[in-house]
Amino acid sequence: MLHEADFELEETPIGPSPRAAIAFMTPYSSxxxxxxxxxxxxxxxxxEPPAAVLRTLQRVAAEAVRRYPDASALTDLIAARHGIDASQVFVTAGADEALDRLCRAYLEPGREAILSSPTFEMLVRYVRLTGAELVQIPWVNGEFPTADVYNHVTSQTTMVAVVSPNNPTGLAAREEDLRAVAAVCPQALVVLDHAYAEYADHDLTDVALSFPNVVVTRTLSKAWGLAGIRVGYTLGPRDVIRAMRSAGAAYPVSALSCALAASRLETDHGxxxxxxxxxxxxxxxxxxxxxxxxxxxxxxxxxxxxxxxxxxxxxxxxxxxxxxxxxxxxxxxxxxxxxxxxxxxxxxxxxxxxxxxxxxxxxxxxxx
The missing domain is CATH 3.90.1150.10 (Aspartate Aminotransferase, domain 1)
Structure with missing residues (x-):
């Protein structure tokens, strides 16, 4: 009679291996x-958010929890804050998801994305997952490298990301930098990742929205103190918002998160x-x-x-x-x-x- 100890079991993979872009990545870890x-x-x-925001949970109706979430009220509130139409706003599970959707909607093998280096780790990951060519331009000090961006633009350039203030350096682009990048890349989507905008000397959102090829991602995870509920949003042209909606889940943000986010935006008293x-x-x-x-x-x-x-x-x-x-x-x-x-x-x-x-x-x- 054979016993398990008499032979060595080999562990064989079950099912297909992940695609190459995944196989060579390590999962994100905090x-x-x-x-x-x-x-x-x-x-x-x-x-910490104000206590009034947390009390919002007590007022959420059971029906809102039972049904699929409706982000329209939060969308309208964000649109009003920025003076744009609700069709130009998309609420997502943090700004991370917005960046992921933008990459999935616009990037693929044969296209290029230009990013500064170093920059937000997840954005680099999202670009690589699409199979697009990643072009990284050093930005470790000083002003945003606008001239270097211009020198690397090709006919395949589909996305240029401006993370400002940048993570992990804290460096910020200027209004003239954003205007120059948008102007020299009319065929590309310029993504302004403005997660830390509240801390910066200048908010570039209005400047970004004046261009037809620029979108802005914002978040409530930083200055608003709501990282745990995962709410971010994108502001931009309607066709870009429509493409983002097609690039992921139908209901990205829960009803509870929508309620808490709306309460936080409405109850800020300084x-x-x-x-x-x-x-x-x-x-x-x-x-x-x-x-x-x-x-x-x-x-x-x-x-x-x-x-x-x-x-x-x-x-x-x-x-x-x-x-x-x-x-x-x-x-x-x-x-x-x-x-x-x-x-x-x-x-x-x-x-x-x-x-x-x-x-x-x-x-x-x-x-x-």
Missing amino acids: GRAPGRQGLILDENEGP ELREHVEQVRRERQMLTILLRSLGAVVPDSQANFILARWAIARPMHAALTDRNVFVKLLPPSGPLGPALRIGCPGSESSSRFLRSSILEAHQEVCRHG
Whole structure:
């Protein structure tokens, strides 16, 4: 009689293998440990929403939960805020989904997308999944590389993404940059990823909407403090919005998320402005501190700052030991060893962050 121990079982794959674009990708991971406690500054999240927003859940009718969601009220509210028609607005499960739909709607093998590098990780992933050619242009400091974009435009260029403020650098494009890109790429769709617009010196949404080939993606995950409900939206030409609707699920945002998002937009009584002002103060203080400690810090216009630093890895470890969680960027990337540090949006938490950075720096220097 044969027993399992008498022979070695070989694990054979069941079913087809994934297509090549998937097979060579690793799934996205936030890298966060379950149940961690402390100052969490590695995901660029915003402030706690007002209590009135959470009370909205108590007023959601059972019928709204039973039926498929209707985003029309939220769509109308967003359209009114931006002074455009509701047909020019599409509400999605975060700005991530909007970018994914745009890539699926417009990119395919034989077409090209131009992105800055480094930039938002998921946008790079979405482009690659379509099989389109990815053209990456360095933007690690200074102004948006408009001239380099122009020099890389070909007859196959179908999309140009302007992530501003950019993630992970915090660098922002200017109005003249956006106008130039839109003008030199009339055959391409220019995507302005404006997730951190509230923190920037200038909101480029109105400028973007003045061009027939530009769309804007926005989110409620950052300054509005609603990352957990996954609501973003796109503003743009009707034909682009129509194509996006065809490129994914019919009901991307739940009824509860729609209700909470609408409540947050309707009940802001200056909290957003106060939060942004606080973050800008923190951003300035952090920049001064980190530069004094030897880090190279670009002028950020987001709710985080980038610190390019030879001691990024030991600093990350020392801060983690103090329950301060910041993002360690891979040293093999275009920035070299670097940390992305979120601004807490709270005076007391900001003081704690700065003191923790000083303590961690002393420890790292002490141990060589």
